Amino acid sequence: MKREYLIILALLAVLVAWPLLMGNYAVSQANRAMIYALAALSFSLLAGRLGWFSLCQTTFAGISGYTVAILGVRFGLPFPLVVTLALLLTTLSAVIFGLLTVRSRKVGFLMLTLALGQMVWALSFQWVDVTGGYNGIAGVRMPVYGGIDFNATRVFYVLVTTVTVAIFLAVWRLYRSPFGLLLLGIQENEQRMRALGHPVALARFSAFVLAGAIAGVAGVFLVYDMGIMSPSPLGLGHAVWVLTAAVLGGYRSLLGPALGVAVLITLETLVAQYTDRHMMVIGLVLLLSILLMPRGLADVLEQRFKRKSKPQASATTTTQGEEP
Template identity: 35%
Template sequence: MSLAIATDGTTQRNWLEKLGAGHVILGVALVLYPLVASDFFLTQIGGYSLIFGMLGLSLMLLAGYGGMVSLAQITVAGISAYAIAILGNNNSNILGFGWPWWLAVPFAVLAAAVASALIGWISVRTEGIYTIMITLAIATATYYFAQQNYAIFNGHSGYAGIRAPAFWGIGWRDAKPFYYLCLGLAVLSYAAVLYGSRSTFGMTLQAIRDNPRRMRALGYHVTAHKVFAWLLSGVIAGLAGVLLVWFNGRVSPGTIGVDAAIDVLIIAVIGGLRHPIGPFLGALVVVLMQTFAIDIVGAERFNTLIGMVFLIIVFVSPDGILGLWGRIKPHLAQESLRPGP
């Protein structure tokens, strides 16, 4: 994706060049978006896309840099969502310790990260399709466990009445603050992944993806690197889980079901796994389709339309939307060589 940092030969670049023009434009557009968008488009489309973009990003980190495709990202997010419900306040009369948000949130994210590392620790013994299978098994087992456990997960109905905190005089679930909160955390995660991918750890992880045997021979601890990647991806998924539970005001097994797990994979695949911006593009397309397909073709066949669009995207460009951009770009560049008016 060419929104990545533009590289040129000079070593002394100013901050604008370092950031990349694409990033600046995208950033400004996203910050100004609330000026033109209705509340519905801010939260139900904007906020929701950013949340699922973060989930896709946590998968992209594993799959794109580590070569590990996980179907358990929504499970990890679900753990932090349930943790918020259990540690904070809910109105389901089960648990609800009433911790303030600044205590509950770090705990929830930590719980998600640790859970993610555990899932990683189990699944790094496998490769390729087996990683998908084992993470799918974990996601399904967690879903059914949450569905049938009443002491901790409160069964099918889950937890309701979870409120986003209000501080600094701002109710953070109001449309604009919530959008900016999602945007802030999404940008933070995005930048962290982008930075991390070029750090020593990121490079090592990508080398392990390409040739684990050689890396092991060079003396790298392959398993430790992979599990650490799972931990990092757990932090991002955990943050997304916190936003998700504040967004919905509730969490139930339906939130972490197999459908949702597959949604995250679809988001990452149709967005593209080569650059961290991919999952966000994918999330936007998926959320728009899921929200508006029913208006286009009616209630009977709208899921068919959603499926068709995804198929077409993957058929036209196996690299997802990112790959599509990669194909269009040369044509645009060609055009720009022509003398201007």
């Protein structure tokens, strides 16, 4: 318990210090990192708790982003309304997707989310009247309230950080709630959870909708960060990127996805500066880390910090039959 609080305090300190010490680019990198940390958290909520690997979490971010762009730019609705409607619509699409996927298992789920994601991606390309097609919708701007321009990198940082931290804390609680435990139970022993009197399908569905809503928040920030909404964030490449980050960091732990995103973005930025073969270098690093740390960076760090005397008591410890 104490250790967990300490880590959280240290992280908060870094988040506060970051905009005070770092240059504009590093702050804008942090903004992107947090947006993708939310997307990876949304992915990990399903992958880590339910064993559901989704390829459509970035699609929810995309739906949310498009809603913001369309309502904000085309219809000129005020910012709070735009964001509310975007999150509502994203949640609604998560409800619809959830109804379609709730009965499926591992590979079936992966394929269904892949298909749904690709469908929405294709739609974003082809429904030109609404989405602007390949060109997308430009000119998405945060409002200026009381002389504070929310488009300014550091102001935007404060907003993104606050919301991201709040969501991570909420998911932290969720992981420690009976509901979080139940999700884990469903992943490991679905039949038993049912026999114990738990509404398995409803729990799965709720987790899916919740994860969709988190991705929706990521989408709102994504579109304001970019200023333009185009089909590119809905592509398979982004979905796989999020999956990679979550696996690299460790999708079973709370901070794993954030860690994975931070490492991946840092890696991309650093390597891209020195060589054109950065994709190869990054691929190699990923390959090695997944071979050497199949349970992710967060797990390796956790094991290091773990005191020997303390029994395995967290919900992130190993499943039977897997190599540590």
